[in-house]
Amino acid sequence: xxxxxxxxxxxxxxxxxxxxxxxxxxxxxxxxxxxxxxxxxxxxxxxxxxxxxxxxxxxxxxxxxxxxxxxxxxxxxxxxxxxxxxxxxxxxxxxxxxxxxxxxxxxxxxxxxxxxxxxxxxxxxxxxxxxxxxxxxxxxxxxxxxxxxxxxxxxxxxxxxxxxxxxxxxxxxxxxxxxxxxxxxxxxxxxxxxxxxxxxxxxxxxxxxxxxxxxxxxxxxxxxxxxxxxxxxxxxxxxxxxxxxxxxxxxxxxxxxxxxxxxxxxxxxxxxxxxxxxxxxxxxxxxxxxxxxxxxxxxxxxxxxxxxxxxxxxxxxxxxxxxxxxxxxxxxxxxxxxxxx
Amino acid sequence: xxxxxxxxxxxxxxxxxxxxxxxxxxxxxxxxxxxxxxxxxxxxxxxxxxxxxxxxxxxxxxxxxxxxxxxxxxxxxxxxxxxxxxxxxxxxxxxxxxxxxxxxxxxxxxxxxxxxxxxxxxxxxxxxxxxxxxxxxxxxxxxxxxxxxxxxxxxxxxxxxxxxxxxxxxxxxxxxxxxxxxxxxxxxxxxxxxxxxxxxxxxxxxxxxxxxxxxxxxxxxxxxxxxxxxxxxxxxxxxxxxxxxxxxxxxxxxxxxxxxxxxxxxxxxxxxxxxxxxxxxxxxxxxxxxxxxxxxxxxxxxxxxxxxxxxxxxxxxxxxxxxxxxxxxxxxxxxxxxxxx
DNA sequence: CTATTTCACGCAATCGTTTGCATAACGCAC
DNA sequence: GTGCGTTATGCAAACGATTGCGTGAAATAG
Numbered sequence: 181x182x183x184x185x186x187x188x189x190x191x192x193x194x195x196x197x198x199x200x201x202x203x204x205x206x207x208x209x210x211x212x213x214x215x216x217x218x219x220x221x222x223x224x225x226x227x228x229x230x231x232x233x234x235x236x237x238x239x240x241x242x243x244x245x246x247x248x249x250x251x252x253x254x255x256x257x258x259x260x261x262x263x264x265x266x267x268x269x270x271x272x273x274x275x276x277x278x279x280x281x282x283x284x285x286x287x288x289x290x291x292x293x294x295x296x297x298x299x300x301x302x303x304x305x306x307x308x309x310x311x312x313x314x315x316x317x318x319x320x321x322x323x324x325x326x327x328x329x330x331x332x333x334x335x336x337x338x339x340x341x342x343x344x345x346x347x348x349x350x351x352x353x354x355x356x357x358x359x360x361x362x363x364x365x366x367x368x369x370x371x372x373x374x375x376x377x378x379x380x381x382x383x384x385x386x387x388x389x390x391x392x393x394x395x396x397x398x399x400x401x402x403x404x405x406x407x408x409x410x411x412x413x414x415x416x417x418x419x420x421x422x423x424x425x426x427x428x429x430x431x432x433x434x435x436x437x438x439x440x441x442x443x444x445x446x447x448x449x450x451x452x453x454x455x456x457x458x459x460x461x462x463x464x465x466x467x468x469x470x471x472x473x474x475x476x477x478x479x480x481x482x483x484x485x486x487x488x489x490x491x492x493x494x495x496x497x498x499x500x501x502x503x504x505x506x507x508x509x510x511x512x513x514x515x516x517x518x519x520x521x
Numbered sequence: 522x523x524x525x526x527x528x529x530x531x532x533x534x535x536x537x538x539x540x541x542x543x544x545x546x547x548x549x550x551x552x553x554x555x556x557x558x559x560x561x562x563x564x565x566x567x568x569x570x571x572x573x574x575x576x577x578x579x580x581x582x583x584x585x586x587x588x589x590x591x592x593x594x595x596x597x598x599x600x601x602x603x604x605x606x607x608x609x610x611x612x613x614x615x616x617x618x619x620x621x622x623x624x625x626x627x628x629x630x631x632x633x634x635x636x637x638x639x640x641x642x643x644x645x646x647x648x649x650x651x652x653x654x655x656x657x658x659x660x661x662x663x664x665x666x667x668x669x670x671x672x673x674x675x676x677x678x679x680x681x682x683x684x685x686x687x688x689x690x691x692x693x694x695x696x697x698x699x700x701x702x703x704x705x706x707x708x709x710x711x712x713x714x715x716x717x718x719x720x721x722x723x724x725x726x727x728x729x730x731x732x733x734x735x736x737x738x739x740x741x742x743x744x745x746x747x748x749x750x751x752x753x754x755x756x757x758x759x760x761x762x763x764x765x766x767x768x769x770x771x772x773x774x775x776x777x778x779x780x781x782x783x784x785x786x787x788x789x790x791x792x793x794x795x796x797x798x799x800x801x802x803x804x805x806x807x808x809x810x811x812x813x814x815x816x817x818x819x820x821x822x823x824x825x826x827x828x829x830x831x832x833x834x835x836x837x838x839x840x841x842x843x844x845x846x847x848x849x850x851x852x853x854x855x856x857x858x859x860x861x862x
Numbered sequence: 863c864t865a866t867t868t869c870a871c872g873c874a875a876t877c878g879t880t881t882g883c884a885t886a887a888c889g890c891a892c
Numbered sequence: 893g894t895g896c897g898t899t900a901t902g903c904a905a906a907c908g909a910t911t912g913c914g915t916g917a918a919a920t921a922g
Contacts, residue, residue, distance in 0.1 A: 187877095187878060198903075199878085199879080199880095200880080200901080200904095201901055201902075203880060203881085212901080230637065230638045231879075232640065232878055232879075233638045233639045233640065234579045234639065235877070235878035235879050236878080238575045238578075238878085238879085238907060239906075239907050240880085243575060252604070253600050253604040253607065256600075259597075259600030260595055263594040263595045263621065266594065266620070270621075270632075275636075276618065276619050277616050278617050278619055279611070279616075280604065280608070297574045298575065299573065299575045319569075439807075440807065463802075466781065466804075466808065480595075529908065529909060530908070538871075540909080541871080541874095542870085544908095544910060545910090553870065575907090575908085576910095577910085579878075579908085579909085580876075580877050580908080581910085864921100865922080866919100866921075867919080869916105869919085870915105871917100872913105873912105874911100874912100874913095874914105875912095875913105876909100876911090877909095877910100878907105880907100881905090882904095882905090883903085883905105884902085885902080886902090887898100888899080888900100889896105889897090890897090891894105891897105892893100892894085892896105
């Protein structure tokens with residue numbers, strides 16, 4: 181019922197040997213006699229001795245802990261990602277410290293500082309929506325704390341990144357629709373500042389050009405991600421003549437709003453109008469009228485991959501990494517078709 | 522470009538004062554002259570000195586870190602819970618270390634041990650499905666590391682717990698159905714060992730007795746939570762005569778499977794048969810045929826509350842807590858009606 | 863001018879563990 | 893009995909910060 185965990189010192193006292201002997205005995209050091217080794221190990225078991233990691237961390241300047249900073253655990257994408265991160269970290273005997281930025285830059289900075297002071301060995305980050313400066317991360321690099329970004333990554337090339345390339349998925353999606361006979365394909369993007377929105381538009385144009393279809397930019401619109409914004413976007417698209425027969429939507433949630441609106445307008449889903457979106461949420465299996473297909477972004481895999489990369493970087497900490505060599509890992513999105521009709 | 526963070530010692534060296542003076546100056550200790558204090562603080566800022574928490578933790582035997590062990594971050598319920606936990610922890614300047622047991626007891630024990638060795642100040646746990654012994658947790662109590670369980674809590678009364686009481690929600694749900702005119706109400710429980718299953722059955726009986734309705738225990742069945750198990754459960758219920766007109770289902774996901782099955786049997790949802798379930802997933806808003814109502818369990822709130830309780834317990838660590846006094850906090854589930862038809 | 867208080871700072875121990883180096887005890891050969 | 897190589901163990905420093913106690917110098921009182 182004592183409130184102190186047993187220490188190496190306590191074992192030493194009880195056996196009347198020195199601290200260093202105990203330490204070595206527990207590490208199976210060759211220079212320790214068999215008898216002593218046995219006695220130490222037995223008493224250690226008996227006292228349920230466990231080394232005090234905080235002391236070891238402190239001494240070794242290594243905590244076997246990685247930090248993860250992401251916007252919001254409440255979002256399926258991020259909780260799946262951290263699921264993957266935790267899995268890999270555990271396999272490598274690392275612990276995981278988490279922080280949510282809640283898309284607030286000040287909070288993000290605060291978390292990073294705290295984690296730095298806690299001497300994490302490495303950091304995985306998905307940026308807050310509003311982060312535009314990266315000095316709080318470059319500060320870490322100076323102290324050999326490697327950083328890997330995933331999903332929401334900085335634009336600058338001077339960082340390690342893992343992210344999904346939606347281009348191939350977008351390409352697949354549009355070609356899928358064209359192959360189904362669609363000629364007027366609408367797009368609902370997210371806010372303009374999102375890189376993914378610009379890329380989507382770009383790929384859209386490329387594919388249409390490659391397939392020698394007419395590009396009508398009135399069919400490319402955006403939503404602020406609110407339900408109302410999505411309704412306005414749909415209203416805009418459906419007022420075009422001729423109407424689009426298919427719409428590519430930024431993600432499944434927004435697609436559901438869009439589908440709801442279309443239904444209210446008495447359109448038959450997958451007949452009058454088709455939807456393809458991104459994320460591939462598990463719930464789509466339960467929907468009567470799911471998007472026809474969606475582009476899976478593999479959040480678990482992205483998280484796991486980011487963690488693997490970080491493990492590598494941490495292992496290489498001794499070798500001076502050549503400056504200017506940053507990993508850039510792209511996970512291709514993949515079109516998952518839900519409904520062939 | 523040096524790879525060592527500045528230390529108090531470095532500041533002392535540069536200013537030619539002692540380490541203790543620097544420490545005190547940084548803490549605004551009264552015994553330090555104004556001049557010295559200013560010089561120290563200025564140099565500290567200039568070097569971007571930040572205290573090495575691992576050293577402080579080690580010395581103070583306090584890490585300002587709490588551990589969270591739960592089955593699976595991939596599940597919405599748990600990711601929302603940890604969202605709440607992280608929020609409260611951050612407010613109190615605590616960091617959060619997470620571990621997923623993946624419903625594996627051995628893994629759970631391993632995580633708890635690691636966290637203990639990392640000298641967490643407190644622990645929040647939602648038990649793995651198969652945990653039946655609690656010695657890995659009682660071990661923590663001996664060392665004054667308080668533990669709070671949430672949602673999946675031990676049966677023993679000797680622990681602090683936060684969990685949702687589904688009884689009132691269940692009562693509301695059944696009364697809601699009775700008020701709608703239903704007289705034959707089925708139940709699909711989870712596996713028998715789940716406490717919630719037994720409680721649900723109990724409340725079911727109580728309400729029916731109170732309302733003077735006949736109890737037919739053939740209408741109470743269970744699923745192993747697989748889709749097939751749920752189909753068997755539905756098959757069983759629908760083969761009863763007279764058929765139930767409403768079914769209470771253990772959670773929304775299972776309800777969706779059940780609804781799918783009912784549709785396949787050409788039953789009209791909310792007409793031939795109604796469903797009420799638990800969890801209140803956001804997706805139900807998008808379903809054409811959602812459960813008629815579901816009992817919200819407030820995972821964010823449960824997590825936040827568990828964290829608050831833990832903070833209190835950690836603050837009380839000095840005062841000997843009277844043995845045998847354990848907190849038992851119940852968060853009442855609440856019926857959310859989706860469809861009034 | 864001396865005695866006493868106050869001020870400003872330094873010394874050293876401490877937390878638990880690791881690890882290079884020193885050293886005692888022993889055996890063995892000569 | 894002396895010398896030397898093993899073998900088994902201990903000593904002490906180090907990691908970074910905190911803190912009780914001691915002390916020199918300056919300031920004040922007498």
